[in-house]
Amino acid sequence: MTAMMRCVIALTAAVVAGHAIAADFPVKPVRLIVPFPPGGTIDVVARLIGDKLRTTWTQPVIVENRVGGNGTLAVDHVAKSAPDGHTLLVHAFLLVTVPHLQRTPYDVTRDLVGVTQTLATAYALAATTKSGFTSWDDVIAAARKDPKRLNYGSGGNGSAQHLFVEMAANAARIELTHVPYKGNGPAQQAFLSGEIDLMFDPTNTVIPLVKSGRARALLVSGDRELAGLPGTPPLGRVYGGLGIDGWHGIYAPAATPKPIVDQISSAVRGAVLSPELSARFRDMGFEAVGLESTAFNELIRRDFERWGKVIRDNNIRAD
Numbered sequence: 001m002t003a004m005m006r007c008v009i010a011l012t013a014a015v016v017a018g019h020a021i022a023a024d025f026p027v028k029p030v031r032l033i034v035p036f037p038p039g040g041t042i043d044v045v046a047r048l049i050g051d052k053l054r055t056t057w058t059q060p061v062i063v064e065n066r067v068g069g070n071g072t073l074a075v076d077h078v079a080k081s082a083p084d085g086h087t088l089l090v091h092a093f094l095l096v097t098v099p100h101l102q103r104t105p106y107d108v109t110r111d112l113v114g115v116t117q118t119l120a121t122a123y124a125l126a127a128t129t130k131s132g133f134t135s136w137d138d139v140i141a142a143a144r145k146d147p148k149r150l151n152y153g154s155g156g157n158g159s160a161q162h163l164f165v166e167m168a169a170n171a172a173r174i175e176l177t178h179v180p181y182k183g184n185g186p187a188q189q190a191f192l193s194g195e196i197d198l199m200f201d202p203t204n205t206v207i208p209l210v211k212s213g214r215a216r217a218l219l220v221s222g223d224r225e226l227a228g229l230p231g232t233p234p235l236g237r238v239y240g241g242l243g244i245d246g247w248h249g250i251y252a253p254a255a256t257p258k259p260i261v262d263q264i265s266s267a268v269r270g271a272v273l274s275p276e277l278s279a280r281f282r283d284m285g286f287e288a289v290g291l292e293s294t295a296f297n298e299l300i301r302r303d304f305e306r307w308g309k310v311i312r313d314n315n316i317r318a319d
Contacts (some may be wrong), residue, residue, distance in 0.1 A: 035074035051272035082254035117291035143174035152198035164200040204285020
């Protein structure tokens with residue numbers, strides 16, 4: 001028997017074994033590891049998905065909060081867990097920004113595999129009505145007339161709000177002064193009181209402010225206009241190729257066999273895209289996506305590079 005034939009036989013045996021294992025999956029409780037405390041958005045999303053998966057699988061689905069290190073403790077735990085599909089990470093797109101902000105004991109693009117993108121969330125740049133700004137062009141003109149006078153708030157250095165504003169400002173070649181707060185709540189209060197001029201927040205926060213007349217939306221983060229903010233230009237149209245949204249997903253250790261990844265992906269997509277959960281997520285300000293593994297990993301790699309460039313170009317460091 002030649003070496004090539006032995007290789008083919010071994011590969012075939014591995015594929016067959018992987019499919020056999022996937023057919024029996026799960027064989028014990030499945031843990032969904034959440035990097036933030038109970039009650040937060042990621043935790044709520046994990047519990048909703050977990051509840052739905054319990055009706056699909058014959059094993060319990062347990063949500064476990066592992067808090068610390070700006071989410072890195074949870075990520076590292078999953079990356080180093082047995083690659084059998086029974087320990088999964090539930091996280092947002094901060095997964096790909098944090099490694100550019102601080103040292104991590106793992107490599108996101110090497111030690112994890114994206115199973116499914118569960119949700120997408122658009123962000124919107126808002127200005128208070130008191131500011132007088134009615135468009136992004138107004139902001140650009142004011143910033144060029146008096147550089148650094150305009151400011152914007154965020155939930156902290158390296159937060160999503162911080163990165164979205166810097167991306168837009170870089171594209172417009174203007175400078176805005178960043179005012180970091182200790183969390184999104186204080187930043188939003190500062191915005192509403194007029195302490196800061198601008199804020200790039202999830203649309204589920206911005207839309208009610210626009211409808212109540214307390215703010216105007218100047219940009220949305222992605223490539224298309226949003227029904228909830230009609231007429232607001234998308235970042236990807238104003239600056240070609242720059243559109244980018246936030247996302248949530250589920251991840252497994254990198255060595256998890258593909259048949260198991262595909263089996264989990266199918267179950268999670270079925271849960272997320274069910275009428276019940278789709279409606280619930282829509283009420284929370286998310287779009288249910290259910291992107292399969294191959295396409296999701298392409299998105300992870302792309303956004304890892306894109307956000308990394310924003311962070312490096314602006315010398316951003318975490319608090």
